[in-house]
Amino acid sequence: MNKFTFVSVNNPDAAIAELDEHDSPKFIAGGTNLLDLMKENVERPDHIIDITHLAFNTIENNPAGGLRLGALVTNADTAWNGEVEKRYPLLSQAILAGASPQLRNMATNGGNLMQRTRCYYFYDTATPCNKREPGSGCSAIGGYNRILAILGTSELCIATHPSDMCVALAALNATVNITGKNGERSIPFSDFHRLPGDRPELDNTLEAGDIVTSIDLPAEDFTTHYKYLKIRDRASYAFALVSVAAALKIEDGKIVEARVALGGVAHKPWRSMEAETLLAGSLAGKEAFEKAADMILQGAKGYGDNTFKIELAKRAIVRALTEAAGLEEQV
Numbered sequence: 001m002n003k004f005t006f007v008s009v010n011n012p013d014a015a016i017a018e019l020d021e022h023d024s025p026k027f028i029a030g031g032t033n034l035l036d037l038m039k040e041n042v043e044r045p046d047h048i049i050d051i052t053h054l055a056f057n058t059i060e061n062n063p064a065g066g067l068r069l070g071a072l073v074t075n076a077d078t079a080w081n082g083e084v085e086k087r088y089p090l091l092s093q094a095i096l097a098g099a100s101p102q103l104r105n106m107a108t109n110g111g112n113l114m115q116r117t118r119c120y121y122f123y124d125t126a127t128p129c130n131k132r133e134p135g136s137g138c139s140a141i142g143g144y145n146r147i148l149a150i151l152g153t154s155e156l157c158i159a160t161h162p163s164d165m166c167v168a169l170a171a172l173n174a175t176v177n178i179t180g181k182n183g184e185r186s187i188p189f190s191d192f193h194r195l196p197g198d199r200p201e202l203d204n205t206l207e208a209g210d211i212v213t214s215i216d217l218p219a220e221d222f223t224t225h226y227k228y229l230k231i232r233d234r235a236s237y238a239f240a241l242v243s244v245a246a247a248l249k250i251e252d253g254k255i256v257e258a259r260v261a262l263g264g265v266a267h268k269p270w271r272s273m274e275a276e277t278l279l280a281g282s283l284a285g286k287e288a289f290e291k292a293a294d295m296i297l298q299g300a301k302g303y304g305d306n307t308f309k310i311e312l313a314k315r316a317i318v319r320a321l322t323e324a325a326g327l328e329e330q331v
């Protein structure tokens with residue numbers, strides 16, 4: 001690990017002011033991702049700003065009738081919060097599918113959004129990687145790419161976003177609240193993470209110095225028909241090969257509203273509004289679910305080792321929607 005200085009701050013202005021004093025400063029929250037990356041020499045901050053004492057540590061009602069999840073609340077406290085369990089069980093399910101209890105006790109909501117890709121080459125500083133070192137090349141394209149993306153990729157990067165929590169937040173139409181050098185603002189969740197395009201080094205649309213303060217969940221909930229399905233190599237302690245957050249509103253067997261977001265397949269949680277529109281108005285059942293799955297994977301592209309994910313994702317979508325609808329016997 002390289003040398004760095006460390007400071008603990010008590011308010012966002014102090015955190016932001018620290019940034020101007022150093023070449024490559026980094027905020028730290030739970031440290032479960034940043035410290036790993038520092039040990040691997042992928043992240044090399046010269047100054048660490050401990051933000052864990054900022055007041056973003058509550059879960060409370062927001063003005064729109066939904067819930068506001070503080071950025072510094074741990075993943076465990078969020079998943080087990082009574083209001084989250086009751087009003088947003090899809091989110092609890094997704095968080096609890098991630099990492100391990102020990103990690104969830106340290107990992108924060110803000111850190112979860114900001115965690116970096118698990119692409120093997122990104123972690124291996126002996127190999128070219130456009131995300132780690134812009135312009136150096138992508139070792140995964142033409143390399144071993146079993147866990148990498150099949151949707152929304154670019155010629156420069158096929159990394160996936162590794163979070164489970166973010167897949168549910170995307171399906172629930174969450175909003176990310178931020179404070180930064182230019183004051184406060186909010187970003188709809190679908191615009192928070194980026195596709196790689198020609199700037200794969202950028203994971204999200206934050207500006208330098210922005211701090212995530214909280215995440216807002218809208219009042220609208222999906223408490224009856226929901227499922228977070230995570231397909232992975234091991235039953236625990238593994239990132240998703242493919243995951244699906246599915247939420248439905250069903251009346252008299254007909255879908256009136258549908259949300260489907262995928263994890264493990266793209267640089268960001270993947271949603272297809274066309275497929276959700278197709279589902280709304282359809283009878284809840286295999287036929288509609290298969291059509292939606294085909295539509296979602298329409299533009300998918302495999303890179304060899306990960307081509308199996310296209311069929312896996314289709315089947316995972318059908319299964320998640322079937323379980324969300326309470327029609328397990330049809331699978």
Ligand SMILES: Cc1cc2nc3c(=O)[nH]c(=O)nc-3n(C[C@H](O)[C@H](O)[C@H](O)COP(=O)(O)OP(=O)(O)OC[C@H]3O[C@@H](n4cnc5c(N)ncnc54)[C@H](O)[C@@H]3O)c2cc1C
Pocket residue numbers: 026027028029030031032033034035036071072075097098099100103106107108109110111112113114115162163164165210211212213237238239240
């Ligand atoms: C072995 C292992 C297995 C895991 N498995 C899973 C899994 O299956 N599913 C899953 O979803 N996750 C998994 N994780 C990832 C884990 O969820 C993340 O490491 C964690 O959520 C990061 O949160 P943190 O508070 O520790 O972030 P930190 O490590 O403190 O920070 C991560 C990044 O976010 C920035 N940051 C933190 N907070 C803020 C903020 N409020 N505003 C702006 N920037 C901020 C930091 O500067 C840093 O760049 C796993 C991690 C490990 C180590």
Ligand code: SF4
Pocket residue numbers: 117119120121122128129130131132137138139140141148156157158159200
């Ligand atoms: S896929 Fe992205 S993160 Fe992985 S090696 Fe290529 S550029 Fe790097």
